[in-house]
Amino acid sequence: MFLTVGADSRWRRLFDVLQRWLPILLLGFATVSNLALEGQTWGHRWETLGLVAIAAVLVLLTDTFVPDSWRHPLVSACSFTVLLASASVLMHRDLIFLAFMITGFFRAITLRPRWVMLLGLVATSMLINGIGSGGVLAALSDWPYTYLLIVVVQSGAIAGGYLMAERVVLQNEQRREALAELESALEENAGLHQQLLAQAREAGVLDERQRLSREIHDTLAQGFTGIITQLQAAQESGADPAERQRHLAAASALARENLDEARRAVHALSPEALEGKGLPDALAGIVSRWSERVGVPAEFTTTGAARSMHPEIEATLLRITQEALTNVAKHAEAHRVGLTLSYMEDQVTLDVRDDGRGFDPQRARTSDYAGFGLAGMRHRLRRLAGTLAVETEPGGGTAVSASLPAVAAPGLGR
Incomplete structure (x- = not known):
């Protein structure tokens, strides 16, 4: 040939x-x-x-x-x-x-x-x-000169044209091979993403079990112990009605707190806020309800073209939002909070900013600051190849930025 x-x-x-x-x-x-x-x-x-x-x-x-x-x-x-x-x-x-x-x-x-x-x-x-x-x-x-000129030009033109055509064909073959390799790499990357998400789902089940176990041990079990203690004290108060009423009131208060803790644990376990809603609407509802409950003005905005992400991606961003707002309520003493959900070509990012008292990032790694939950956030994000960035200083507020790969929902293009 x-x-x-x-x-x-x-x-x-x-x-x-x-x-x-x-x-x-x-x-x-x-x-x-x-x-x-x-x-x-x-x-x-x-x-x-x-x-x-x-x-x-x-x-x-x-x-x-x-x-x-x-x-x-x-x-x-x-x-x-x-x-x-x-x-x-x-x-x-x-x-x-x-x-x-x-x-x-x-x-x-x-x-x-x-x-x-x-x-x-x-x-x-x-x-x-x-x-x-x-x-x-x-x-x-x-006619030697004309004859030789015709021979040289004709032979050179045919040889040059053939060599150029051969080079073009070779380049086209190389492009086709490169495109085939790229398609293969994209398919492999998509498979790795799905595998990563499947592993993350399995790891997430274990994480939620461990978290729920800690919740029960640290809050519910201790709360029930306190309720029992107060009820026993009320029984032993004898003929002093005021003392008995005080113990009963304390037991009632502990029961309400335990109920709130149980509801919070169940809510965090299953992101019901996402059912029937897109992620922006779900986060907007969470922010609005948090602002009404805590009494701190909070503003939620979305940038970029919103689109359906993989359920694991959306659930993780929702839980990061809940954890970040919980941290603000517990520790920040903020007067204003801003949240931004940004859709980019390859990433989806959640930024949470407050004007509170801030903290020392180094001290946040100690047990005194374990309640900030930064390690838990990083762990959640790391399972899905995401990252967490924290900018803060004492008295200067806090900015938390969570980024995840923009993996589209199954069956949808990007």
């Missing part, structure tokens, strides 16, 4: 067949055209047909029927020589066989190495342009 064609296999096979039989087809065309000429005797015609038959047999045996496995440089050079010699004999007999000689150009560009290809093109050009003038020697004698 003398050209690398970037078509599909069907057109490639058709092209291979065509280029193998091209010399025979052009020989047949030239022969028919020659026999149709007037003024020839039948003897001359039969002689032409004999030469054509010999040329056809030689080309079929040395070129058309040669297997691809035999087409090494020496065999190709021999096949080209036979083709050029046969075409020269016929073209000397009648210039109409110039059509057959043209196949020399097509065969020459298959020759290797490159310098042999160039010699083949020059030889074909010299014969095509010289035989019509009485032969190559006659052309060199009668």
